[in-house]
Structures are given as structure tokens and as C-alpha cells.
Amino acid sequence: MKLDKIFDSIENRSLFRDKQVLQSNYTPENIPHRDEQIENIANILAPSLLGEKTSNLFVYGETGSGKTLSVQHVANELSKRASENKVLRIEYINCKLKKIADTEYRILAELIKKLGGNVPATGLPVGQVYSKFLDILENGKEKLLILILDEIDQAVKKTNDEFLYNLTRLNSELNKKQIIIVGISNDLRFLDMIDPRVKSSLSEEDVLFHPYNAVQLQDILRKRATNAFKLGVVNDGVIAKCAAYAAREHGDARRALDLLRVAGELAERSYSNKIKIEHIDQANDKIERDKILDVIENGTKQFQLVLYSIIELVNKNHRTNNLSIFTGDIFDYYENLCKRINIDSLTQRRVSDIIAELEMLGLINFKVISKGRYGRMREIKLVIPDNIKEKSREILIVCLDI
Numbered sequence: 001m002k003l004d005k006i007f008d009s010i011e012n013r014s015l016f017r018d019k020q021v022l023q024s025n026y027t028p029e030n031i032p033h034r035d036e037q038i039e040n041i042a043n044i045l046a047p048s049l050l051g052e053k054t055s056n057l058f059v060y061g062e063t064g065s066g067k068t069l070s071v072q073h074v075a076n077e078l079s080k081r082a083s084e085n086k087v088l089r090i091e092y093i094n095c096k097l098k099k100i101a102d103t104e105y106r107i108l109a110e111l112i113k114k115l116g117g118n119v120p121a122t123g124l125p126v127g128q129v130y131s132k133f134l135d136i137l138e139n140g141k142e143k144l145l146i147l148i149l150d151e152i153d154q155a156v157k158k159t160n161d162e163f164l165y166n167l168t169r170l171n172s173e174l175n176k177k178q179i180i181i182v183g184i185s186n187d188l189r190f191l192d193m194i195d196p197r198v199k200s201s202l203s204e205e206d207v208l209f210h211p212y213n214a215v216q217l218q219d220i221l222r223k224r225a226t227n228a229f230k231l232g233v234v235n236d237g238v239i240a241k242c243a244a245y246a247a248r249e250h251g252d253a254r255r256a257l258d259l260l261r262v263a264g265e266l267a268e269r270s271y272s273n274k275i276k277i278e279h280i281d282q283a284n285d286k287i288e289r290d291k292i293l294d295v296i297e298n299g300t301k302q303f304q305l306v307l308y309s310i311i312e313l314v315n316k317n318h319r320t321n322n323l324s325i326f327t328g329d330i331f332d333y334y335e336n337l338c339k340r341i342n343i344d345s346l347t348q349r350r351v352s353d354i355i356a357e358l359e360m361l362g363l364i365n366f367k368v369i370s371k372g373r374y375g376r377m378r379e380i381k382l383v384i385p386d387n388i389k390e391k392s393r394e395i396l397i398v399c400l401d402i
Contacts, residue, residue, distance in 0.1 A: 015233045015268055015273070016268075018227055021224050023257075024254055027072065027073070027076075028069075032219055033216045033220070034069075037207055041059070041070060041074045042074050044205050045180070048088050048180060049081055049085075051088075051144060053144065053171070053178040054180055055205045056181040056202050056203060056204040056205070057181070057206075058152075058185065058191065058204050058207075059182070059185070060190070060207070061186070061208060061210070062186060062211050063254065063255075064246070064255055065210065065250075067184050071182060072148075075146070082142075088142055089146070090145075090146045091111065091114045091115070092148040093107065093110055093114075093147070095107070095149055095150060095151045095152055096151040096298065098298070104126055105126055106121075107159070107163070108126070108129045108130065108133055109121065111133060112129070112132055112136060115133075115140065116136065133170075134170065137174060138176060143176070144177070144178050144179075144180060145178070145180070146182060147167075147181050149181065151185065151186070152164075152190070153187045156194065157300075162198075164194065164198050165201055167179065167181060168181070168203075181202070181204075210251075211250045212246075212251035213251060214243045214247040216251075217242075217243035217256050218239055220253055221257070221260060222239055224257060224260070228260070228261070229264065233274055234275050235277065237277050238275055238276065242263075245259055245280070258287055263279040264279075266282050289385070292392070293391060293395060296396065297395050297399065301343065301400070303354055304396050304400055305337060305338065305343070306334055306351055307358060307392075307396065308337065308397075308402070309334040309337055310380060311392065311393050313325050314382045324379055325382075326377045327355060328377065330355065330380065334351060341402060362383065363382070363384055364381060364383060367379050
């Protein structure tokens with residue numbers, strides 16, 4: 001059988017020695033080209049080992065610039081030291097995860113769970129959940145809680161900045177314990193967009209992570225590839241091509257590592273005994289497709305409603321050979337869709353903002369055309385590749401429960 005051949009041959013044709021080394025959740029012993037940032041983070045948080053509350057810390061940088069890896073590295077070292085005197089506890093939450101961090105209630109419930117408590121998934125007033133959180137903190141052994149909120153800008157977008165303000169105000173309600181917030185964000189303008197009252201309550205320090213350049217990316221890839229692959233399977237030029245692709249994506253090391261891993265998987269599946277430059281090109285195409293679907297699945301409800309409206313109008317117009325879609329058409333379809341599924345609709349201006357966001361993400365193109373005395377309108381063109389448009393539509397139907 002063909003399946004027997006595939007399963008029997010996998011051990012002999014595998015190009016990997018340890019694929020885990022290229023996974024995004026892998027933590028290397030050393031983090032290249034980030035010594036300065038790691039030392040800055042450590043210096044800011046070091047007094048916590050003495051039970052002293054430090055400034056809140058905000059870490060900024062593009063995706064794949066080593067922010068989370070560096071913060072977790074410092075946190076792990078702090079935890080080792082703190083285990084001797086029980087003065088410090090560190091907890092991590094990824095605010096991009098829907099079922100954990102899409103409401104203030106759920107974030108607090110997850111924190112309570114991590115601290116050994118329990119609250120219902122829904123149903124309690126938020127004030128009561130805060131009280132439960134405070135009680136658990138006050139009765140815990142450790143004097144300080146360092147709370148790492150990864151993608152903190154996502155939590156604020158979902159819950160508004162009152163959540164951040166409420167967290168900072170908790171210290172005034174605690175008698176024996178204190179909270180230190182470490183926020184990690186891809187958005188360098190994040191704090192500029194929050195309420196000044198909230199910002200003043202943070203008393204924060206910042207650490208900025210600049211994107212990796214192509215030379216640094218090649219160095220990172222070579223070190224990981226040595227451990228990830230069997231000897232001699234990576235062709236000349238492969239590492240440089242990976243680094244070049246990732247350098248175009250704001251120096252995204254995570255993207256570079258994903259490219260190399262996926263290229264290795266594609267080479268294996270094609271029964272190649274080498275990873276070639278063509279496998280990098282194929283991997284880049286595959287990752288681009290997956291990235292589009294991820295953006296769609298994790299978008300806000302309103303983002304998904306507007307995109308679904310565009311896709312449905314494109315499909316409808318394609319059947320009637322009318323290829324032009326205008327913002328007014330989208331808004332009309334969107335409003336009717338909101339009524340149909342009983343969701344409050346946004347104003348036309350806000351829908352226009354979402355259309356601009358879709359264009360920025362590369363999901364649509366638009367051009368402004370004159371309609372004479374009727375004014376100017378934007379003509380919309382969907383640029384999601386045909387081979388994933390239907391998959392995108394299926395994801396939206398599930399997310400919107402249509």
C-alpha cells in the first residue's frame with residue numbers, strides 16, 4: 001500500500017534531528033543579539049527579589065523581535081532565585097487567546113485559576129471577581145506578584161483601558177501584597193492611545209526591541225539549524241534566503257524560523273534529501289496563506305462582519321458579471337447582516353475605518369473614483385487568493401454563527 005511506503009520511509013527520509021528547536025515555543029539557552037534589552041529588563045525587575053515593588057514595565061517591538069523570549073528568560077531566572085525565599089510569584093497570560101483574554105472577567109478568572117482559586121466561567125459581577133482576586137493575593141505566601149501580560153494592547157482593545165486602570169489601582173487596596181505589571185506589545189504607540197488618567201497610574205518604564213537585521217537573522221538561523229537538522233541537509237543559500245524574506249517582514253525572527261521549519265517539512269514530503277531554495281519559496285507561499293486565515297479568525301466581530309459582507313458581495317456580483325463593489329454597497333449589506341444576526345451595527349464612518357484596515361492588511365484594494373455630482377466613492381477589490389477565499393468564508397461563517 002502507498003500509505004505503508006510513506007510510514008515505513010519516514011525515519012530514513014527525515015531531514016530533522018530536533019524539529020522542536022524551530023518551534024515558536026522553544027526557549028534557547030542563549031538569546032543572540034538581545035543582551036542589552038535582557039540586562040535592562042533584569043535591572044528594572046531585580047529589586048523584586050528583595051520584596052520591593054518596582055516600576056511597571058512595558059516592552060515594545062515588532063513581531064518576532066525577541067520580546068516575549070527575553071522577558072520569559074528574565075522571569076525564569078528570577079523564579080529560580082525567588083524559589084529560595086518565596087518572596088516573589090510570576091504569572092504569564094497571552095492576551096491574544098480568545099477564550100482566556102477576550103473580556104475583563106475572563107482575564108481575572110484565568111489569574112485566579114493560576115493562583116489556585118476558582119470562579120465560574122460567567123455569571124458573577126466583575127467587582128466580585130476582583131474581590132476574589134484580592135483575597136487570594138492577600139492570603140498567598142509571596143509578597144509580590146509579577147503579572148506578565150503578553151499582547152497587552154489586544155486586551156485593552158477588547159476590554160477598554162479601564163481594565164488596565166483597575167489593575168494598577170489594586171495596589172492601593174492591598175495591605176501586605178503588591179502587583180508589578182509587565183506588558184508586552186507589538187504596537188509602539190499603544191500607551192499614546194490610552195486615557196491620560198490610566199497612563200499616569202501606570203508609573204512605567206519602557207524597553208524597546210529594534211527589529212533584527214539580515215545579518216543577525218542569518219546568525220540566529222545558523223545556530224538553530226545546526227541543532228534542528230541532520231548534518232549537510234541544508235543547501236547553500238537557504239539560510240540567506242530565509243533571512244532575506246524575514247528581513248522584509250520587519251526583521252521577524254519567528255517568521256524566519258517558521259520558514260526554515262516549513263521548508264524542511266515540504267522537502268521531506270517531496271522525498272528530497274536536501275532543503276533547497278525552491279522549498280523556501282514554497283514555504284513562504286504556504287505561510288502567507290496561513291497568515292491570512294489567522295488574521296481573519298482572530299479579528300474582531302465587526303471586522304469579520306465587514307469582510308464577510310465584501311466576500312458575499314464579490315460572490316454575488318461574480319455570478320452577475322458585475323465586478324464593481326462600492327463602499328455604499330458594503331455598508332448596506334453589512335447593516336442588513338447585523339439585523340439578521342441581531343448585532344448592533346457601526347456607523348458608516350467606522351465601517352470605512354475597518355475597510356481601510358482591511359486594505360492595510362492586504363485583504364482588499366480600493367481606488368477612489370468620481371461619480372460626478374454624486375461625489376467620490378471607493379471601489380473595492382477583494383485580493384484574497386482564490387484558493388483560500390472559500391476557506392476564509394467558512395471561517396467567518398463559524399465565527400459569526402451565520
